[in-house]
Amino acid sequence: MTNSVARTPVVAVIGAGTIGLGWITLFLSHGLTVRVNSRRTGAERIVRDGLRVFAPTLPGGARDPEELAARLEFEPDVAHAVEGVDVVQENSPEDLPLKQELFKLVGEAAPPEALLLSSTSTLLPDDMGALMADRSRLIVGHPFNPPHVVPLVEVVGGAATAPGALEEAAAFYRSVGKVPVVLRKAVPRFVANRLQSALLQECVHLVREGVVGIEELDDIVTHSIGLRWSTVGPFLAFHLGGGEGGLRHWLTHLGTGLERSWQELGHPRMDPETIEFLSTQAERAFGNRSYAELATERDRKQNAVLNALARITPDAAGPDTARTDDV
CATH class of the missing domain: 3.40.50.720 (NAD(P)-binding Rossmann-like Domain)
Incomplete structure (x- = not known):
């Protein structure tokens, strides 16, 4: 510019x-x-x-x-x-x-x-x-x-x-x-959506198979993976999971079953029956509140996380970052 x-x-x-x-x-x-x-x-x-x-x-x-x-x-x-x-x-x-x-x-x-x-x-x-x-x-x-x-x-x-x-x-x-x-290479759907899609695939599979309901699935993610990934990414998380040996130790000792676990993941079909099944659960779980109410609650929670991280990580970009009105 x-x-x-x-x-x-x-x-x-x-x-x-x-x-x-x-x-x-x-x-x-x-x-x-x-x-x-x-x-x-x-x-x-x-x-x-x-x-x-x-x-x-x-x-x-x-x-x-x-x-x-x-x-x-x-x-x-x-x-x-x-x-x-x-x-x-x-x-x-x-x-x-x-x-x-x-x-x-x-x-x-x-x-x-x-x-x-x-x-x-x-x-x-x-x-x-x-x-x-x-x-x-x-x-x-x-x-x-x-x-x-x-x-x-x-x-x-x-x-x-x-x-x-x-x-x-x-x-x-x-x-x-x-x-x-x-991004170093242009790939369809880029990175964040590819990661989100991979997780959503298994979410749909688990809900469709009756292992958990939509609300329970959301609780599992927000109280485990979501909490972890709001502070460290997947690679750093598993690097820490390897203890003093880091990611190399985790991959060569604890992660030996990764390929087998990938093969066990579900491949749900997004047919009309599945769409109806998921939509009905979502409407039952979230339909008593308006879009504006749900969006405002989401944004306030996400701002709270970003503000908390900014307080302990001075270099982190977050909601407290000064506005650049003279950009």
């Missing part, structure tokens, strides 16, 4: 679904001007309602949604929405032809120095930019939901991506309090 020092940066957010609303709230909280482009009927009302839901649980403390909304702009025309912006954060449906046409238009209308970022969770930048004359600044910036709270952003380039653009994208995300991780 070559002109970001001279004026308040402008970010065009395309799409006002759940992910787009999280990005909008986060960017506004860091003093950026946000220009929203959305095909949703009543987009302005939806965005303002979203601010009222997400602003109270922003990292660093609650913000006044009306104060944030003062830097909002709305532009229904995509080409006009990206004119003169520093960054585009795209959040359209996971439809490759749609994204290809969208980025062709965005690439023609946005400034040549603008970062063109996509929140896609499945598509690769070279594929999305297939119709662009210049896709060197098209990059995946995949957040983990909710993007206004969870720090991770997976930054993914393609064969045509300029190395300097990847560095700029990572710097931009750091400026709004995120923890960007640049």
Whole structure:
């Protein structure tokens, strides 16, 4: 963003679904001007309602949604929405032809120095930019939901991506309090979702087989793996599990049955019967509370974890990280 020092940066957010609303709230909280482009009927009302839901649980403390909304702009025309912006954060449906046409238009209308970022969770930048004359600044910036709270952003380039653009994208995300991780290779669904999917596969299998119910499964994860992984990653956890001998000891002595245990994992089919079975349990377990209530509780708990970690790990990025209103 070559002109970001001279004026308040402008970010065009395309799409006002759940992910787009999280990005909008986060960017506004860091003093950026946000220009929203959305095909949703009543987009302005939806965005303002979203601010009222997400602003109270922003990292660093609650913000006044009306104060944030003062830097909002709305532009229904995509080409006009990206004119003169520093960054585009795209959040359209996971439809490759749609994204290809969208980025062709965005690439023609946005400034040549603008970062063109996509929140896609499945598509690769070279594929999305297939119709662009210049896709060197098209990059995946995949957040983990909710993007206004969870720090991770997976930054993914393609064969045509300029190395300097990847560095700029990572710097931009750091400026709004995120923890960007640049992937060394572009793989479908990236890393976080692949890990989540692997665990979810076994979760579905265990619930479908009647070993546990949905609520019991969630309790097991939050009181064991989730707690552990909120402080150390899988490799460090097993390195510690090996005692003084570390990961090498664990793998050669305690982990000898790993391959056998992998073969024992379930492979559930996501047929209509399974979908109905899981959905009915979820509605029975969670249906007595609104989306806004559940999301607010989730965000407050996640902020509490991040704040606690920040207090004992000074270098850790967390909700107490100072806002960069002058980014």
